[in-house]
Amino acid sequence: MSRMDDALEVRFWGVRGSLPSPGPDTVVVGGNTACVEVTGGGSRVILDAGSGLRALGDALVARGEHREVDLLLTHVHWDHVMGLPFFTPLYIPGTRVRITAGPLGSALGLTLRDVLAKQMMQPMFPVDFTSVGAEVTTREIPRRGRFEVGALMIDTAELVHPDPVTAYRVSFGGRSVVFATDTEHRDGEIDPTLAQLARGADVLIYDAQYTPEEYDGRVGPSRRGWGHSTYEAGVALARAAGVKSLALFHHDPRRSDDAVAEIVQRARAIFPETIAAREGVAMRFEACVSDRGGPAVVEAPPSSVS
Secondary structure, X not given: OOXXXXXXXXXXXXXXXXXXXXXXXXXXXXXXXXXXXXXXXXXXXXXXXXXXXXXXXXXXXXXOOOOEEEEEEOOOOHHHOOOHHHOHHHHOOOOEEEEXXXXXXXXXXXXXXXXXXXXXXXXXOOOOHHHOOOEEEEEEOOOOEEEEXXXXXXXXXXXXXXXXXXXXXXXXXXXXXXXXXXXXXXXXXXXXHHHHHHOOOOEEEEEOOEOHHHHHOOOOOOOOOOOOOEHHHHHHXXXXXXXXXXXXXXXXOOOOHHHHHHHHHHHHOOOOOEEEOOOOOEEEEEOOOOOOOOOOEEEOOOOOOO
């Protein structure tokens, strides 16, 4: 892979939570569910396999970069794995697809491979997981740990969610991105484990599915304990951890482009270096020697929600 070898690059392919939400009111932010591509030093990881994975797979095949795929799953809720059956490299012989996730904590005793296979079985899907053309390997990693994918260093931590969820910190060339979706800060307390993982990161991608009013039940039912968070909690975490920029992620499927833009403005009043994660946006961080680094180069069309 030659693209962006000298930098850590983050590209968003899916940014919604819960289920895809295409339509005229979501065309700017995008309607696909969670999928983020991170590259650096000739290596690549894909964070989550939501519906955004389909377009990423097609792009990899078009560029001839599909032969080695490393997919890191935060968890196996459907909105984070629904793109896997439509991932073109999965069906190409000679391709190696390595899928990693933290402990599932399943009372049913299912392995990661078991869970992924269940969504690709009749009568739900016509192609069996064991019949795809690629060589697929799966592994479950400890709740906290460190491993490498080529030139990329990966650190992990467990998040606060009804089912086990893993956060990832991906580092290369003195730069780092933290992917922390499907989590919440209960009772207004910052999660110390996540704060430690995010310390000094160049960008924190954070679950901001609900507004504070929705989360507390001032608008509709309370969302406490549902495993998702708000921009206020994201800002508090970003400030406590000293991150350089905050990308609000896992937008509620009912949230229009205008409503996302309003949330970004509310967040920027407290933490100016806030953007909305949206499909097609790429953030590039040039490799550096010092811990401080420089500003990100954001590649995206002009928009009020950037």
